[in-house]
Amino acid sequence: MEDNAAVKSTGRKWRRLVQLVGVILFFLLYAAPFSTMPSPYVSTADSFAAGGGGALVVSLDNQVGSPCASLRNHSICCDRSDANADVCFMAGDVRTDAASLSLLLFPPPGAATVDVKEERIKPYTRKWDGKVMGEIPELRLRVAAAPEAAAHRCDVRHNAPAHVAAAAGGYNGHNYFHAFNDGLLPSWLTVQHLRRRVVLAALSYNPRWANTYAEVISGLSEHPVVDLLGGGDTRTHCFPGAIVGTRFHGYLAVDPARLRDRKTILDFHHFLAGVFEPPSTSTSTSSSSQVSSSSSSSKPRLGIVSRRGTRVIENEEAVARLAASAGFDVGVVGTGGGGGGSRAPPLSAVYASVRGYDALVGVHGSDLTSFLFLRPGRGALAQVAPLGVAGLSRELFGAPAARMGLHYEQYDVAAGESSLSRRYPEGHVVVADPERAKRRRGSDREGDWDWDFIGRVYLNGQNVSLDLDRFGKTLARMRSRLLHAVD
DSSP, X not given: OHHHHHHHHHHHHHHHHHHHHHHHHHIIIIIHHHHHSOOTTSOOTTTEEEOGGGOEEEOOOOBTTOTTSSEESSEEEEEOOSSSOOEEEXXXXXXEEGGGTEEEEEOOTTOOOOOOOEEEEOOOSOTTOHHHHTTXXXXXXXXXXXXXXXXXXXXXXXXXXXXXXXXXXXXTTTOHHHIIIIIIHHHHHHHGGGTTOSEEEEEEOOHHHHHHTHHHHHHHOSSOOEESSSTTOOOOEEEEEEEEEOOOOSTTOOOGGGBTTXXXXXXXXXHHHHHHSOHHHHHHHHHHHHHHHHSSTTOOEEEEEEOOSSSOBTTHHHHHHHHHHTTOEEEEEEOOTTOTTOOOOOHHHHHHHHHTOSEEEEESSGGGGGGGGSOTTTOEEEEEEOTTOHHHHIXXXXXXXXXXXXXXXXXXXXXXXXXXXXXXXXXXXXXXXXXXXXXXXXXXXXXXXXXXXXXXXXXXXXXXXXXXXXXHHHHHHHHHHHHHHHO
């Protein structure tokens, strides 16, 4: 009898265990995907809140203190408070109208008549730059009347909001710096909280731009890019909302105090690692590469960013020998920067190359944007600032590198190290007093620069030949810091 009771008790325990396992499997298979990845268009705490009168408030805007942070459904809100970029948000039934370059917001069926409201925006991050903004198409955002819906029936329905950006427009198609600073990083700032559930709608689409930054674009959106202007696509695309334009926090900057999820430039670095490294290895690669690159602590790896055409290190081979004698394992990073007819390698190849180094050395230029691929907290960047652009060099790359936790060194070229000293006579203002030479003609105001002159002379008109004794001290400091970081 005791054995029978024991068998029955054991059977009941097994049945309970099987039932429990079944419940767990059901949760893992069906409930978990919804609980771990809340959709921005499902009523969750992160996405919607009850508004007055039962209206929904859509959280398309991730910016702290924004007037659009709590956007009522079926409405348009624009934030024009930033000196660099405007951004607008549309919640509800958004439809494209290619003929008038408009996004139309339609009220739901049976809704009360609404006043027609229109906003206009040029979605680019340099609104203070009249020259380039003149090239950016202006988009109309309008609350449409219900009777207009018949003339704007949906040809293509998307299940995620649109993110309308300049894409290859403006300076974005020129080089790495502008592509990341003016376009890709601001787009990440603006939509990363939607976890790729957004459709990139390009105002200025270019296949070369799309191919060059394909991995990054795919990391921003899980959907194909919609070309709003090119390709003859006159179809009406319909979206459950839209974000038009981007946020901008500064040159290659992410300000966590301005984001509700407190993201930093380190999160953008990890985002890049995720798009350029296989998912199974992106977590382990950083640790393994740290071990491999620093396993011989006396030989940190140094990549010399080699340019062709302009801002070339004329004694680059001597600099490489100097770095080797200073205790570096030296390599050359070619990004195609500087012109000279050199073709840029795929960005994934640049990422893989830079990822293998502990430090980069290079002359100021878009190539140095690749510092974003170095290991935060362990890497270093030494920027050679040509004559006349020391402040610009520090602002565009020095400060951002430091924010990412890199050790930063800046080597300011002396007059005798610049090829301008051979082009202009001794004592000429261009060489003797660059700060005065850069000012607009007739201006005595500091910072009132003649950018055409700066570009022609100081950026595109000089090469450098480094003083090896002086530059050797820069290398020694950087090597010491790298070894200290490893220890």
